[in-house]
Amino acid sequence: MxxxxxxxxxxxxxxxxxxxxxxxxxxxxxxxxxxxxxxxxxxxxxxxxxxxxxxxxxxxxxxxxxxxxxxxxxxxxxxxxxxxxxxxxxxxxxxxxxxxxxxxxxxxxxxxxxxxxxxxxxxxxxxxxDATPYARYEVPFVGNWDVYLNVINVEAHMGCTDDHLCEVLFGSIRGQHGLAHANLKSAFYVHCLRSLVWLGLLHETTTGEALRRERIFSKTPLWLAALWLETDPLVLARQVH
The missing domain is CATH 1.10.10 (Arc Repressor Mutant, subunit A)
Structure with missing residues (x-):
């Protein structure tokens, strides 16, 4: 929720x-x-x-x-x-x-x-x-914000890549699924991650160049101030341990 x-x-x-x-x-x-x-x-x-x-x-x-x-x-x-x-x-x-x-x-x-x-x-x-009009090319994507935010809440607590999020959410692995993974990651970025960055809930940093390029996402203080999510107890449990 x-x-x-x-x-x-x-x-x-x-x-x-x-x-x-x-x-x-x-x-x-x-x-x-x-x-x-x-x-x-x-x-x-x-x-x-x-x-x-x-x-x-x-x-x-x-x-x-x-x-x-x-x-x-x-x-x-x-x-x-x-x-x-x-x-x-x-x-x-x-x-x-x-x-x-x-x-x-x-x-x-x-x-x-x-x-x-x-x-x-x-x-x-x-x-x-719908974020599709703001992409350089059409990237149709059907998603569930409730699922995305709750998963990101846990996985990005200490920072993670969009490749990692795609693996956790969709089972798509960069080294195994090639172009299909790249297309999925692009769609996920446009429809979800970029909006969260623009809202100020996630911080995005980029490392590497070309094929070695990686985006790393971490939660900002606004995430903690503005959201209450079902997975919050999991995050708290990780902090305790």
Whole structure:
């Protein structure tokens, strides 16, 4: 069972959540500067994408890294912003009107309550939010957040790789299942692990290069502050021993 614990607005662990930071900065931008212009396809206009790339300083998507790959920045080039835009719309924190994105009454309220804002973002993601549009290629994946979070709660307590999680959860072994394992791991990252990193619940580090590259995941202080899970007693038992 996934249970979100109430977290105080001043919780220091929120520093680990780039998704919360991006949401707060976007809502603040609209209230300070007015509605954000939209393209005919309802994407955020470049002037805001460029501002957000600098202001968000999103890990692995900094302005420097984005401009290294793109001469100009469109919303689709800044994947976290692309996803954040859809989240804010689906949660009715912003709305599209007359060619621009406006903040709603609810968005104005939650801007001043980071704990509540983080909770609604997390509940939306755990409630079946589809991450497929934010992948470089289609990676369909059917998963169960309840199972994933409870397993990660135990396995990543001292840090572990995504290869290890795929072996525990799916019986897929890197050295035995080749391309099928690589595809499964990619899908699991897009639909689960990346969202947990962006929510600020997991910390991701990368070691090695090319085929030797490994992602290592560990729980952040926000995981401990915001989640209550059925496997918590197992984690406590491991700590005792």
């Amino acid at each position: 996934i249970e979100l614990l109430p977290v105080d607005d001043a919780e220091p662990a929120f520093v680990h959540s780039p998704l919360l930071k991006g949401a707060l900065l976007t809502l603040e931008y609209i209230e300070t500067n007015g509605p954000i212009g939209l393209t005919p396809s309802k994407a955020l206009k470049r002037y805001f994408v460029e501002w957000a790339a600098e202001a968000f300083a999103w890990p692995q998507y900094t302005a420097e890294e984005l401009y290294y790959l793109n001469k100009v920045l469109n919303e689709a080039d800044f994947v976290p912003l692309f996803m954040l835009h859809d989240l804010l719309i689906s949660l009715k924190l912003v709305r599209h009107q007359k060619g621009a994105m406006h903040v709603t009454k609810l968005g104005k309220q939650l801007r001043y309550h980071p704990g509540a804002l983080w909770a609604v973002l997390a509940k939306r993601i755990f409630g079946g939010f």
